[in-house]
Amino acid sequence: VTVIIIDDTDPVITCPADITVGTDVDLCTAVVTYSIPTATDDCPGVTVSLSGGLASGSSFPLGVNTVEYTATDGSGNAVTCDFTVTVEDQQAPTAVCEDITVYLDATGNVSITTADVDGGSTDNCTAAPALAISDNAFDCDDTGDNNVTLTVTDAAGNVSNCVATVTV
Numbered sequence: 001v002t003v004i005i006i007d008d009t010d011p012v013i014t015c016p017a018d019i020t021v022g023t024d025v026d027l028c029t030a031v032v033t034y035s036i037p038t039a040t041d042d043c044p045g046v047t048v049s050l051s052g053g054l055a056s057g058s059s060f061p062l063g064v065n066t067v068e069y070t071a072t073d074g075s076g077n078a079v080t081c082d083f084t085v086t087v088e089d090q091q092a093p094t095a096v097c098e099d100i101t102v103y104l105d106a107t108g109n110v111s112i113t114t115a116d117v118d119g120g121s122t123d124n125c126t127a128a129p130a131l132a133i134s135d136n137a138f139d140c141d142d143t144g145d146n147n148v149t150l151t152v153t154d155a156a157g158n159v160s161n162c163v164a165t166v167t168v
Helices: none
Strands: 012-014 019-022 029-032 038-040 047-052 058-061 063-072 078-088 109-111 130-133 137-139 145-153 159-167
Touching (some): 019 029, 058 063
Parallel strands (some): 019 078
Antiparallel strands (some): 130 145
């Protein structure tokens, strides 16, 4: 009599919970360390391996990143689990203002653009953040120094402000 034992039971794997982190300072990525999934099986010899996504300690890009692990037992039974690593841009842009002097035209008016008072505003993820100014038109009543607020907004909705002096 020959007894053959067949292991047709999949291992049990447990992944960590989904992870949400902000980008690393001045970068559009984040180095994320997570716990490696664990697995159990009714027979010895179960292994756990990364089967999709980035390894723990890697630099994850902005957005939702899926990580998948596979547990395989000695009989070749395999099961997977996955979780997400979400990297969000939580860093405000850097608003840099530049003071300027403008001159009224023959009709007693002058206007400016955001580029006139932007001294090189930047963001860690958005190549060209949106710029807005609090006032762009001046006339004879505005002769002298005027404070103009430059608002810089990145693609994630983070906002930063600075104040430029517009001398008319």
